[in-house]
Amino acid sequence: MTNTGKHRVVIIGGGFGGLSAAQALQGADVEITLIDRRNHHLFQPLLYQVATTALSPSEIAWPIRQLVRSRPEITTLLGEVTGVDSAAKHVVLDDDTTVPYDSLIIATGARHAYFGHDDWEPHAPGLKSLEDATAMRRQLLLAFEQAEREADPDKRKALLTFVLIGGGPTGVELAGAIIELARTTLRADFRTIHPEDARVLLIEGGQRVLPNFRENLSAYALKALQKLGVEVALGQPVTQVEAGAVTYGATTVKAATILWAAGVLASPAAKWLGVEADRAGRIKVEPDLSVPGHPEIFAVGDTVTVVSNGKPVPGVGDAAKQGGRHAARVIVARLRGETPPTFRYSHAGDIATIGRSAAVIDFGWIQLTGWIGWWAWGLAHIYFLIGIKNRVSVALSWLWIYLTGHRSARLITYSEAGDKR
Amino acid sequence: MTNTGKHRVVIIGGGFGGLSAAQALQGADVEITLIDRRNHHLFQPLLYQVATTALSPSEIAWPIRQLVRSRPEITTLLGEVTGVDSAAKHVVLDDDTTVPYDSLIIATGARHAYFGHDDWEPHAPGLKSLEDATAMRRQLLLAFEQAEREADPDKRKALLTFVLIGGGPTGVELAGAIIELARTTLRADFRTIHPEDARVLLIEGGQRVLPNFRENLSAYALKALQKLGVEVALGQPVTQVEAGAVTYGATTVKAATILWAAGVLASPAAKWLGVEADRAGRIKVEPDLSVPGHPEIFAVGDTVTVVSNGKPVPGVGDAAKQGGRHAARVIVARLRGETPPTFRYSHAGDIATIGRSAAVIDFGWIQLTGWIGWWAWGLAHIYFLIGIKNRVSVALSWLWIYLTGHRSARLITYSEAGDKR
Numbered sequence: 126m127t128n129t130g131k132h133r134v135v136i137i138g139g140g141f142g143g144l145s146a147a148q149a150l151q152g153a154d155v156e157i158t159l160i161d162r163r164n165h166h167l168f169q170p171l172l173y174q175v176a177t178t179a180l181s182p183s184e185i186a187w188p189i190r191q192l193v194r195s196r197p198e199i200t201t202l203l204g205e206v207t208g209v210d211s212a213a214k215h216v217v218l219d220d221d222t223t224v225p226y227d228s229l230i231i232a233t234g235a236r237h238a239y240f241g242h243d244d245w246e247p248h249a250p251g252l253k254s255l256e257d258a259t260a261m262r263r264q265l266l267l268a269f270e271q272a273e274r275e276a277d278p279d280k281r282k283a284l285l286t287f288v289l290i291g292g293g294p295t296g297v298e299l300a301g302a303i304i305e306l307a308r309t310t311l312r313a314d315f316r317t318i319h320p321e322d323a324r325v326l327l328i329e330g331g332q333r334v335l336p337n338f339r340e341n342l343s344a345y346a347l348k349a350l351q352k353l354g355v356e357v358a359l360g361q362p363v364t365q366v367e368a369g370a371v372t373y374g375a376t377t378v379k380a381a382t383i384l385w386a387a388g389v390l391a392s393p394a395a396k397w398l399g400v401e402a403d404r405a406g407r408i409k410v411e412p413d414l415s416v417p418g419h420p421e422i423f424a425v426g427d428t429v430t431v432v433s434n435g436k437p438v439p440g441v442g443d444a445a446k447q448g449g450r451h452a453a454r455v456i457v458a459r460l461r462g463e464t465p466p467t468f469r470y471s472h473a474g475d476i477a478t479i480g481r482s483a484a485v486i487d488f489g490w491i492q493l494t495g496w497i498g499w500w501a502w503g504l505a506h507i508y509f510l511i512g513i514k515n516r517v518s519v520a521l522s523w524l525w526i527y528l529t530g531h532r533s534a535r536l537i538t539y540s541e542a543g544d545k546r
Numbered sequence: 547m548t549n550t551g552k553h554r555v556v557i558i559g560g561g562f563g564g565l566s567a568a569q570a571l572q573g574a575d576v577e578i579t580l581i582d583r584r585n586h587h588l589f590q591p592l593l594y595q596v597a598t599t600a601l602s603p604s605e606i607a608w609p610i611r612q613l614v615r616s617r618p619e620i621t622t623l624l625g626e627v628t629g630v631d632s633a634a635k636h637v638v639l640d641d642d643t644t645v646p647y648d649s650l651i652i653a654t655g656a657r658h659a660y661f662g663h664d665d666w667e668p669h670a671p672g673l674k675s676l677e678d679a680t681a682m683r684r685q686l687l688l689a690f691e692q693a694e695r696e697a698d699p700d701k702r703k704a705l706l707t708f709v710l711i712g713g714g715p716t717g718v719e720l721a722g723a724i725i726e727l728a729r730t731t732l733r734a735d736f737r738t739i740h741p742e743d744a745r746v747l748l749i750e751g752g753q754r755v756l757p758n759f760r761e762n763l764s765a766y767a768l769k770a771l772q773k774l775g776v777e778v779a780l781g782q783p784v785t786q787v788e789a790g791a792v793t794y795g796a797t798t799v800k801a802a803t804i805l806w807a808a809g810v811l812a813s814p815a816a817k818w819l820g821v822e823a824d825r826a827g828r829i830k831v832e833p834d835l836s837v838p839g840h841p842e843i844f845a846v847g848d849t850v851t852v853v854s855n856g857k858p859v860p861g862v863g864d865a866a867k868q869g870g871r872h873a874a875r876v877i878v879a880r881l882r883g884e885t886p887p888t889f890r891y892s893h894a895g896d897i898a899t900i901g902r903s904a905a906v907i908d909f910g911w912i913q914l915t916g917w918i919g920w921w922a923w924g925l926a927h928i929y930f931l932i933g934i935k936n937r938v939s940v941a942l943s944w945l946w947i948y949l950t951g952h953r954s955a956r957l958i959t960y961s962e963a964g965d966k967r
Contacts, residue, residue, distance in 0.1 A: 164958040181604040203694075255957065266585060538677055
C-alpha cells in the first residue's frame with residue numbers, strides 16, 4: 126500500500142455492508158483497502174439451503190478479490206482485525222501490521238449468540254458461516270444414518286426428532302427445509318427407518334412465528350408450517366438445552382438434533398473503539414452512521430443500532446447494503462466539500478419461505494403468499510446472486526429439486542483434521 | 547436386516563469396485579448389505595479439480611444410498627468396518643455390531659502413503675478424500691493470500707513456490723491446474739504480488755512423467771507441462787521433506803506448498819483376514835479374485851494385486867469396476883450351479899490432462915493429444931459422471947472456466963472445529 130496521497134478509505138468486512146460501500150465508492154478519488162478474515166463474500170439468506178443439502182457452498186459464496194478485481198484502487202486483504210487505533214488512525218491486524226486510514230467503514234456483522242447460555246452452544250449450533258452450514262448438514266444427515274443402525278426404539282425416536290429454537294426467518298426456513306428433506310428427498314433411501322416419520326419441532330418464545338412480519342403473514346406462515354407437518358410451540362421460551370434434550374415451558378423433548386436460530390450478537394467493533402453498545406453489542410451510531418466522537422469512522426449493518434424515520438433499522442442484509450452505500454456517499458460528499466446526505470432507511474420488504482411451495486412476502490404495497498410468493502422469492506434471490514454462473518447454477522439446482530425432489534449436495538464431510546478418510 | 551433366507555452378500559466399500567458389484571448383482575436372488583464409512587460415492591479422477599477450485603465437492607460425489615434407492619434388496623450402512631471374522635462369516639463394525647454374510651466383496655481401496663516417511667505427511671499432504679481436496683484448496687489459496695501480505699521477498703518467493711512430488715497422473719494434473727490457477731484465474735486479483743510469477747515444480751524420481759503411459763505420450767506430456775510453465779525435475783527422488791522445504795538430488799527448494807502425489811497404500815483388508823499382502827499392503831488374490839483359502843470372500847480394486855493376461859492389473863478405477871462386476875458374476879454363477887467365469891482385465895486406456903487445453907489419451911488402437919485429447923477427455927468424464935444434474939453442472943463449470951478463466955469454487959473454508967467464523 127504505497128501512499129499515493131489520495132484519501133485512504135479502509136473497509137472492514139466484505140459482507141453486504143462492506144461490499145456495497147466499495148461499490149458506491151467507484152469513481153471517487155480515493156484508495157481503498159478492503160479487509161475480511163474470510164476470502165469470500167457470503168450470500169447469507171441462502172445459507173440455510175446449504176445446511177439442508179439443496180445448494181453447495183460455492184453456489185452462494187464468491188472470492189471477494191474476484192468481485193473487485195476490475196477496481197485497481199481497491200486492495201483486498203485477507204486478515205483478522207484485532208483493533209482500531211482511532212488516535213493514530215489505523216487498523217491493527219492479527220500479525221500486528223497496521224493499515225492507516227483517513228476514513229474507516231466498519232461492516233463486521235454479527236454472529237449467533239446464546240445470551241448468557243454459552244454452554245448451550247455445543248448442543249444447539251447456529252448458522253452464520255459456510256462451516257456452520259456444512260457442520261449442520263453433517264449433523265442432519267448423520268441423525269438419519271444413525272437412526273437406520275439404531276435398534277432401541279426410544280433412541281431411534283430421539284435421532285429422528287429435530288428441534289429448531291427461534292421462530293424468525295432462519296428457524297422457519299430451516300424447519301420447512303428439514304421436513305421436506307425427510308419426507309421427500311430421503312423417503313425411499315432407507316430400509317429400517319421411515320424418514321418421513323421424522324418429527325420437526327419449532328419453538329418460539331413469543332406469540333407468533335416471524336414476529337417482525339405483519340400478523341396476517343405470521344398466521345399464514347404458521348398454517349403453512351403445520352400443513353407441511355412441522356409442530357410449532359409458541360409462547361414458551363426455551364429454559365434448558367443439554368446434550369440430546371431441550372426444555373420449554375413444562376415440556377422436555379429428547380432430540381439428537383437441536384439447532385439454534387434465536388439470537389445474534391454484534392461483532393466486537395464497539396470494543397475496538399471503546400464506544401457505547403447496546404445489550405446485543407451493537408454500536409449506537411449517529412443518524413449519519415458515524416461513530417459518536419469519530420466523524421471519520423462509520424459503522425453499518427448488523428454491528429450497529431440506528432433509528433431512521435422514527436423506527437429502529439432492522440438487522441437485515443438490505444439495511445447493511447443501504448448503510449454501506451450511505452457511508453460511501455458521506456465520504457465522497459465531504460471530499461467534494463458538499464453537504465453529506467442524511468441516512469434514510471427504506472424498507473424493501475420482508476420475505477421468508479416455508480418449504481418449496483410456499484413463501485410469505487411483504488413489499489408494503491403488496492403481500493404475496495403461497496406458490497406465487499415462492500416463485501417471487503426464487504426469482505428475487507436468483508436476481509440478487511452475483512454473476513451469471515451462480516445464477517444458472519442455483520436455478521439448475523432448484524429446478525432439479527422441484528422436478529425430482531433430489532437434493533444434490535447431500536454430503537457428510539468431516540473436519541479436515543479428522544480421521545474419517 | 548431380517549433374514550429372508552436368501553443368499554446374503556455383503557459389500558464393503560462404495561467406490562468404483564463396490565458400486566459396480568452392487569449394480570452387477572441386479573436381478574440376482576440375493577440380499578445385499580453395502581457398507582461404507584462415508585455416505586458418498588466419490589468420482590476420484592476429478593478430485594484434483596476440487597483441490598484446484600474448478601469444481602465443488604457436490605459435483606463429483608453422490609450419496610451412496612441415493613444411487614441404490616431403487617433396489618429394495620440393498621441395505622446401505624454408514625459404518626466403519628473394524629474386522630472380518632471369516633470363521634463366523636460376519637463383518638464387525640466399529641460399534642461391535644456384526645453383519646453376517648454368505649459371500650463377501652471387499653472393495654476398500656487405498657490411501658496415499660509415504661512408505662517409511664510418515665513424518666513427511668504434515669508437510670506434504672496427499673489427495674484421496676473430499677476433505678483432502680478442500681484442505682489442499684485452502685492451502686493453495688492461502689499461499690497467494692499470505693504472499694500478498696508478506697514484505698520479505700524471500701518468504702514471498704517461498705509462498706509462491708508450489709512443489710508436486712510424483713509424476714503420475716495426479717501430479718501432472720495438479721501441476722497443470724495450479725499453474726493455470728496462478729496465470730489465468732488469479733492474474734488480475736492481487737495488487738502487490740503477481741500470481742503469474744508463481745513457480746510450479748513437479749519432481750519425479752523416475753526418468754519420465756506418466757511412467758505407466760507409452761514413452762511418446764510421456765514425452766508429449768513433459769513438453770505440454772513445460773509449455774505451460776511447469777518446471778519438471780526427472781530422475782532425482784525426493785530424499786527429504788520438512789516444513790517449507792523439499793530436497794531432491796543435491797537441490798533443496800523452499801516452498802510453502804508441497805503436495806504429495808507419489809504413493810498409495812492399500813486398505814487394511816489383508817490384516818482383517820490375516821492373509822498375505824505385498825509391500826503396498828495389497829492382498830494377493832486368486833485369478834478369480836477370491837482371497838486365498840476363502841472362496842466366499844472376494845477382494846477387488848486398489849486393495850488387491852492380481853495378474854491378468856500375464857500382466858499385473860493396474861490400480862485404476864476401471865480395474866476396480868471390472869473386478870467388482872467379476873465378483874458379482876462369480877457369486878451369481880455359483881448360486882445357479884454354473885461354472886464361474888475367469889477374470890480377464892481389459893485395459894480401456896490411459897488418460898491424463900495437462901491444463902485446460904491439452905491431454906494425453908491412449909486407447910491402444912488410437913492415441914490422442916492436444917486439444918482433441920482434451921475434448922475427448924472432457925466428454926468421457928462427463929459421460930462417466932452419474933446423473934443428469936451433475937453432468938450439466940460439471941459441463942457448465944468447465945464451459946465457464948473455458949470461456950472466462952474464472953473458477954467458481956475458490957473458497958477458503960476451515961475445519962469446522964476452528965474459530966475462523
